[in-house]
Amino acid sequence: MAPARAAVRHLPRAPRAVVGSNVPxxxxxxxxxxxALYVADxxxxxxxxxxxxxxxxxxxxxxxxxxxxxxxxxxxxxxTAEDLLRAGRDNVVHLIADxxxxxxxxxxxxxxxxxxxxxxxxxxxxxxxxxxxRVRYEPLEPVLDFERAETxxxxxxxxxxxxxxxxxxxxxxxxxxxxxxxxEHAYIEPNGMVAWPRIDGVRLVRGSLQCPFYVHAxxxxxxxxxxxxxxxxxxxxxxxxxxxxxxxxxxxxxAALLADACGRPVRLLYDRAEDMVATTKRHPGRIxxxxxxxxxxxxxxxxxxxxxxxxxxxxxxxxVLSRAVIHAAGPYRCANVRxxxxxxxxxxxxNGAFRGFGVPQVAFALERHLDRVARxxxxxxxxxxxxxxxxxxxxxxxxxxxxxxxxxxQALDAAxxxxxxxxxxxxxxxxxxxxxxxRRGLGLACFFHGSxxxxxxxxxxxxxxxxxxxxxxxxxxxxxxxxxxxxTRTVFAQIVxxxxxxxxxxxxxxxxxxALVPDSGPTVASRTVPIVGRILADAARELDAVLARRVGxxxxxxxxxxxxxxxxxxxxxxxxxRRVTARFSNPSGQRFDETRYxxxxxAAYAWAAAVAEVEVDLTSFETRVLRVVAAQDIGRxxxxxxxxxxxxxxxxxxxxxxxxxxxxxxxxxMANGQLTNYILPTAIETPPIELVVLERPFAHGPFGAxxxxxxxxxxxxxxxxNAIADALEIDLDRLPATPERIAAAWLAARPxxxxx
Amino acid sequence: xxxxxxxxxxxxxxxxxxMKRLLDVLRDDLRLTGTKEGCGEGECGxxxxxxxxxxxxxxxxxACQADRRAVTTVEGLAAPDGxxxxxxxxxxxxxxxxxxxxxxxxLVAAVALVERARRPSDAEIREWLAGNLCRCxxxxxxxxxxxxxxxxxRPGAGxxxxxxxxx
Numbered sequence: 001m002a003p004a005r006a007a008v009r010h011l012p013r014a015p016r017a018v019v020g021s022n023v024p025x026x027x028x029x030x031x032x033x034x035x036a037l038y039v040a041d042x043x044x045x046x047x048x049x050x051x052x053x054x055x056x057x058x059x060x061x062x063x064x065x066x067x068x069x070x071x072x073x074x075x076x077x078x079x080t081a082e083d084l085l086r087a088g089r090d091n092v093v094h095l096i097a098d099x100x101x102x103x104x105x106x107x108x109x110x111x112x113x114x115x116x117x118x119x120x121x122x123x124x125x126x127x128x129x130x131x132x133x134r135v136r137y138e139p140l141e142p143v144l145d146f147e148r149a150e151t152x153x154x155x156x157x158x159x160x161x162x163x164x165x166x167x168x169x170x171x172x173x174x175x176x177x178x179x180x181x182x183x184e185h186a187y188i189e190p191n192g193m194v195a196w197p198r199i200d201g202v203r204l205v206r207g208s209l210q211c212p213f214y215v216h217a218x219x220x221x222x223x224x225x226x227x228x229x230x231x232x233x234x235x236x237x238x239x240x241x242x243x244x245x246x247x248x249x250x251x252x253x254x255a256a257l258l259a260d261a262c263g264r265p266v267r268l269l270y271d272r273a274e275d276m277v278a279t280t281k282r283h284p285g286r287i288x289x290x291x292x293x294x295x296x297x298x299x300x301x302x303x304x305x306x307x308x309x310x311x312x313x314x315x316x317x318x319x320v321l322s323r324a325v326i327h328a329a330g331p332y333r334c335a336n337v338r339x340x341x342x343x344x345x346x347x348x349x350x351n352g353a354f355r356g357f358g359v360p361q362v363a364f365a366l367e368r369h370l371d372r373v374a375r376x377x378x379x380x381x382x383x384x385x386x387x388x389x390x391x392x393x394x395x396x397x398x399x400x401x402x403x404x405x406x407x408x409x410q411a412l413d414a415a416x417x418x419x420x421x422x423x424x425x426x427x428x429x430x431x432x433x434x435x436x437x438x439r440r441g442l443g444l445a446c447f448f449h450g451s452x453x454x455x456x457x458x459x460x461x462x463x464x465x466x467x468x469x470x471x472x473x474x475x476x477x478x479x480x481x482x483x484x485x486x487x488t489r490t491v492f493a494q495i496v497x498x499x500x501x502x503x504x505x506x507x508x509x510x511x512x513x514x515a516l517v518p519d520s521g522p523t524v525a526s527r528t529v530p531i532v533g534r535i536l537a538d539a540a541r542e543l544d545a546v547l548a549r550r551v552g553x554x555x556x557x558x559x560x561x562x563x564x565x566x567x568x569x570x571x572x573x574x575x576x577x578r579r580v581t582a583r584f585s586n587p588s589g590q591r592f593d594e595t596r597y598x599x600x601x602x603a604a605y606a607w608a609a610a611v612a613e614v615e616v617d618l619t620s621f622e623t624r625v626l627r628v629v630a631a632q633d634i635g636r637x638x639x640x641x642x643x644x645x646x647x648x649x650x651x652x653x654x655x656x657x658x659x660x661x662x663x664x665x666x667x668x669x670m671a672n673g674q675l676t677n678y679i680l681p682t683a684i685e686t687p688p689i690e691l692v693v694l695e696r697p698f699a700h701g702p703f704g705a706x707x708x709x710x711x712x713x714x715x716x717x718x719x720x721x722n723a724i725a726d727a728l729e730i731d732l733d734r735l736p737a738t739p740e741r742i743a744a745a746w747l748a749a750r751p752x753x754x755x756x
Numbered sequence: 757x758x759x760x761x762x763x764x765x766x767x768x769x770x771x772x773x774x775m776k777r778l779l780d781v782l783r784d785d786l787r788l789t790g791t792k793e794g795c796g797e798g799e800c801g802x803x804x805x806x807x808x809x810x811x812x813x814x815x816x817x818x819a820c821q822a823d824r825r826a827v828t829t830v831e832g833l834a835a836p837d838g839x840x841x842x843x844x845x846x847x848x849x850x851x852x853x854x855x856x857x858x859x860x861x862x863l864v865a866a867v868a869l870v871e872r873a874r875r876p877s878d879a880e881i882r883e884w885l886a887g888n889l890c891r892c893x894x895x896x897x898x899x900x901x902x903x904x905x906x907x908x909x910r911p912g913a914g915x916x917x918x919x920x921x922x923x
Contacts (some may be wrong), residue, residue, distance in 0.1 A: 031856030034790020238857025487853030652894030
């Protein structure tokens with residue numbers, strides 16, 4: 001990797017700097033006044049309602065589909081896989097393996113798989129018609145337990161050093177097996193799309209989504225039509241967290257097929273139950289660690305097996321697995337690493353992207369494991385981590401030398417200091433001796449997260465953005481990056497304004513619409529600021545150079561708005577281009593060997609440490625999180641308040657996953673697909689969150705920024721569960737740590753308690 | 757039934773089945789789409805409105821129960837001249853909204869609190885808002901915003917204890 005700039009903990013900020021200040025948020029006012037239009041709010045005259053007919057079986061042959069709609073027949077349409085075949089449609093959701101159909105054909109591979117689509121003028125009529133679509137199935141034996149599944153979606157492996165020799169020479173070997181369950185995104189706005197029939201050669205789809213060009217690619221393939229015949233536009237989107245990365249391809253395809261069939265616009269809006277049972281979730285997993293230590297507690301060798309449940313179709317599983325494998329050895333120094341990763345097929349709804357994308361699973365396993373390693377080695381858990389955390393320039397499991405890896409120690413020190421870790425631990429010991437049925441504990445986790453697509457993904461994506469000159473010295477940002485709550489437009493406007501030296505207000509943004517914006521890639525992988533923001537900064541520099549040349553002044557000096565407007569007018573009058581585009585250029589020189597898993601897996605990593613403080617009630621085994629302290633190096637906070645919002649929200653999702661959020665499956669179907677019994681943290685259960693934001697700039701991020709969206713999700717759960725284990729002096733190896741599991745571990749630790 | 761109600765200070769009427777959800781009356785019949793549906797079972801609070809000043813989930817209220825009563829939705833919080841309600845202003849300044857889908861219900865619930873309690877504690881705010889789920893923010897900036905809005909309210913605006921209908 002190319003060298004980064006020297007480490008700076010807190011960058012001095014120029015007065016009136018746009019980047020680094022809490023400018024008013026672009027996306028704010030409409031959301032606060034009820035004017036923002038989400039997909040369910042669109043007024044679409046003449047639109048019919050769509051309904052999806054789904055499989056009740058986890059695995060079955062489809063024997064026949066009868067569609068005797070009776071009297072409703074004249075006012076309803078039905079679409080099945082056979083209809084797609086007849087119409088020459090390509091019944092494949094285009095993603096990685098292209099193995100998932102839009103509509104099941106001949107067989108179903110998971111419960112809730114879409115088998116037929118129905119549309120009618122009203123929701124009631126559509127539901128009535130759907131009830132009259134009779135599908136005859138021959139149920140087959142499903143594979144539901146991923147630990148016993150044999151069909152493999154994807155494997156990947158890391159080999160570094162000589163693991164066998166490391167174990168042979170070890171002073172101590174510690175083993176452990178850790179399991180995590182599904183997690184439901186539970187964005188408060190369910191999935192939904194409105195599709196229009198083909199008008200003037202163009203099919204328009206609008207809806208709730210993260211990645212307009214993914215939907216665009218899926219529809220282009222489905223209809224076999226050229227790019228310009230498909231138009232995808234985002235409506236205000238009520239949360240995504242990865243859950244609206246790939247599934248909207250299906251919803252959009254379904255809505256577009258129905259619009260095509262009935263010749264009218266169609267609204268396909270999921271309700272909460274449908275969204276919960278049918279759409280993607282975080283991959284459940286089992287992670288097995290064998291760890292070799294020397295006499296001083298240094299990591300000699302790490303042998304890790306990562307097994308993930310991919311569900312019935314490949315979808316995004318290969319990339320979730322590769323990110324999990326690359327992060328499985330954590331931000332630690334170890335010369336000998338062997339990691340084997342496997343994601344397998346089960347007859348359950350496909351698991352997909354969810355904030356963290358494989359890292360929360362492996363971070364939970366490793367950070368839980370290291371507490372056990374510390375105990376086995378007779379070392380304090382803080383000391384064990386301190387001895388093994390990477391230092392600047394040391395190499396990760398893929399052999400990537402990371403210039404700023406030492407930020408992980410800075411984060412650890414900052415989290416310990418802010419949480420008064422040692423003093424709090426002593427206070428807990430006193431509290432626990434005194435109290436009859438309450439036990440307090442502290443937990444720690446160190447973690448990291450690579451920004452952007454894995455390996456050479458960004459090179460292949462070759463994302464593009466554009467800046468457009470408007471009247472009056474204004475500039476418009478054209479990018480496909482979606483606003484889903486993070487403040488995308490605000491930070492983009494800040495970056496462009498800062499590069500040009502223009503006021504924040506002079507930079508405008510647009511709603512992502514594939515007919516208007518270039519493909520700046522999907523809004524995923526913590527890539528919006530470090531990758532897309534960086535390309536925007538490049539575009540702004542190019543625009544500056546073009547206009548500076550035009551008026552004969554040196555580039556790189558801030559413009560006054562008047563000078564800028566003048567230069568822009570001169571430029572346009574002389575027939576100059578209104579638009580400047582820029583494309584991803586791999587500025588860090590990142591190289592990754594995708595067959596051997598060696599090299600620069602990511603251009604940059606964000607580093608963090610979290611401390612959780614909990615209180616467990618021994619009468620109910622309920623856990624109250626008293627507070628969470630998290631220190632994270634994010635390179636540069638473009639908008640400190642929005643950055644803090646990302647960190648707080650991610651930590652809260654992690655607390656939910658640690659304690660409450662459990663998908664209960666029965667015969668391969670989610671049995672608790674309601675917010676009544678899939679429990680999210682409310683304001684009461686959410687602990688006070690204290691943040692320490694460290695800013696060690698990434699040389700190739702805009703103004704030093706790294707990705708932050710996913711990072712907080714990675715380490716919150718192990719910190720909380722380590723705290724519970726600390727409070728009760730028990731072992732916990734599974735998420736979520738529900739009262740039942742805590743009670744079982746408590747009883748297992750001392751069998752005599754069972755009689756009490 | 758011929759439903760008559762006052763919405764955001766204006767008399768409105770709609771011809772609806774008596775058991776139609778108030779949420780649907782607002783969204784479909786009156787085209788006030790600021791009020792959101794997140795779950796349809798009273799868990800998420802995205803559909804919260806004030807019914808004669810009481811905080812309710814409009815997905816659980818049949819139209820007939822709203823007859824001849826006053827409803828306040830998110831669209832009715834700002835002043836007629838467009839200036840924001842202090843709670844909206846505080847959400848704006850503190851970053852209380854991220855994706856914005858829980859925001860209308862959250863704002864309405866927060867308004868109900870600050871109109872009743874002048875200096876609610878952090879714990880009181882959290883308890884009051886526990887019927888409104890937010891998946892984005894971790895509630896930190898929402899709680900800060902509500903506390904700031906409560907402080908910003910003029911003294912003497914009433915300091916009744918929080919009271920809320922069963923949600």
